[in-house]
Amino acid sequence: MKGQAKCYEELREYCETVPLVDCHDHSVNLEPKYKDPILALKSGYFNSDIHSVTSEDDFRKLDNTDLSLEKRWPILEKAWKKTCHTGYAQVTRRVLKKFYGEDELTLAALKRMQGRLLDLSDEKTFDGILEEANIAVRLEDVWPNVGKVIRGTLKLTPRSRLVISLPRYHKICNYEDVQANVAPLGNIVDSLDAYLETCREIFKAHKKFGAVAFKDQSAYDRTLDYGNPTRTEAETIFNWFMEDPRRKAAYPNQTKPLDDYLFHEFMRMARDLNLPVQIHTGHMAGIRNDIVKANAILLTKVIELHRDVRFDLFHANWPYSGELLFLCKNYPNVTIDFCWANIIDPVYCQNMFKQALSCVPHGKIHGYGSDFVGCVDRTWAHAQIARENIAIALSDMVDIDYLSLDEAKEVAHRWLFTNANNFYRLGL
Numbered sequence: 001m002k003g004q005a006k007c008y009e010e011l012r013e014y015c016e017t018v019p020l021v022d023c024h025d026h027s028v029n030l031e032p033k034y035k036d037p038i039l040a041l042k043s044g045y046f047n048s049d050i051h052s053v054t055s056e057d058d059f060r061k062l063d064n065t066d067l068s069l070e071k072r073w074p075i076l077e078k079a080w081k082k083t084c085h086t087g088y089a090q091v092t093r094r095v096l097k098k099f100y101g102e103d104e105l106t107l108a109a110l111k112r113m114q115g116r117l118l119d120l121s122d123e124k125t126f127d128g129i130l131e132e133a134n135i136a137v138r139l140e141d142v143w144p145n146v147g148k149v150i151r152g153t154l155k156l157t158p159r160s161r162l163v164i165s166l167p168r169y170h171k172i173c174n175y176e177d178v179q180a181n182v183a184p185l186g187n188i189v190d191s192l193d194a195y196l197e198t199c200r201e202i203f204k205a206h207k208k209f210g211a212v213a214f215k216d217q218s219a220y221d222r223t224l225d226y227g228n229p230t231r232t233e234a235e236t237i238f239n240w241f242m243e244d245p246r247r248k249a250a251y252p253n254q255t256k257p258l259d260d261y262l263f264h265e266f267m268r269m270a271r272d273l274n275l276p277v278q279i280h281t282g283h284m285a286g287i288r289n290d291i292v293k294a295n296a297i298l299l300t301k302v303i304e305l306h307r308d309v310r311f312d313l314f315h316a317n318w319p320y321s322g323e324l325l326f327l328c329k330n331y332p333n334v335t336i337d338f339c340w341a342n343i344i345d346p347v348y349c350q351n352m353f354k355q356a357l358s359c360v361p362h363g364k365i366h367g368y369g370s371d372f373v374g375c376v377d378r379t380w381a382h383a384q385i386a387r388e389n390i391a392i393a394l395s396d397m398v399d400i401d402y403l404s405l406d407e408a409k410e411v412a413h414r415w416l417f418t419n420a421n422n423f424y425r426l427g428l
């Protein structure tokens with residue numbers, strides 16, 4: 001992408017030189033070792049766009065590597081023609097060009113890729129791509145083996161800092177869920193008090209390991225409208241399933257008061273541990289989810305109640321930019337994080353970056369987070385797109401004399417690096 005403004009190129013080049021804080025990612029392991037050219041290009045988020053233009057039968061066939069490239073290509077070609085202009089497709093195009101030297105997606109290109117597919121299980125290759133993307137540090141939500149966190153033996157992928165994966169600790173529906181969560185400390189709990197105390201110890205151990213934040217993506221399967229139930233309401237549900245290990249409450253409808261209560265208690269722990277909280281808002285990976293329950297505006301009561309907790313609200317709340325701009329403007333404890341959003345919808349982000357500059361303090365914006373599982377080839381492409389989105393937005397604002405080029409560079413630096421470095425106390 002190219003901006004129209006006179007200073008676009010200079011600003012774009014400047015953004016290249018700024019190291020990135022990758023605010024959000026899921027690289028559990030060094031992976032993948034690509035084996036199939038079609039999967040190397042379509043898996044991950046782009047898969048969702050393909051899914052929305054392909055029959056279920058054809059969609060399954062694309063993943064079936066027992067079928068030859070020739071057999072699957074007509075399905076992919078048909079889908080590509082319908083979806084080759086989305087932000088996700090931009091990632092695919094850039095990966096194709098950068099790592100395989102191909103300008104176009106064709107059957108011949110796929111055949112040439114075979115045999116020289118990236119092996120991202122190789123640490124040098126994996127880290128080399130991060131180096132090329134100029135990513136300084138990555139905040140990783142990797143749902144770790146908690147025992148390894150406690151013992152300090154968990155191995156993270158290069159340049160990573162851990163975040164605490166929170167949903168499982170409040171999404172408890174039965175006796176087993178509870179005991180599984182506390183087992184890494186060697187505990188068995190039989191009361192809500194004991195459960196909360198054990199969770200606190202587990203979170204402390206994460207912080208000791210180096211965790212820099214909590215992360216919660218419960219909006220995938222419940223509303224962000226957290227109520228504020230009494231302890232008795234929560235404890236009634238907890239005691240009901242604990243006294244009979246064969247009972248299981250339905251999530252989220254039957255467990256909501258307990259889930260909500262625990263979430264608030266964990267926000268108090270975040271405050272005590274002085275760790276910010278990352279919350280998934282807006283669009284969800286995959287297709288056929290419900291966006292209404294994931295709108296950040298539903299968090300208003302949580303933000304009001306927990307004034308000492310700093311909330312980094314994710315994915316630019318796509319497609320509800322206005323609500324998130326309001327929350328960030330209105331509440332000192334809210335920041336906007338553009339992780340993932342830069343490729344969900346590049347133009348949305350370009351517009352929102354401009355709007356953010358004109359309505360919220362520029363010190364409250366975090367510009368980038370890759371949000372892939374491994375796949376640093378896509379992380380590299382995503383970083384390029386994020387830098388371009390920011391350069392396009394800010395150079396346009398320079399063009400209308402809203403700010404000077406030097407000021408735009410300072411803002412870009414903050415959005416790509418400084419704000420997140422300070423917010424998460426990364427000490428870089």
Ligand SMILES: [Zn+2]
Pocket residue numbers: 024025026371
């Ligand atoms: Zn994510």
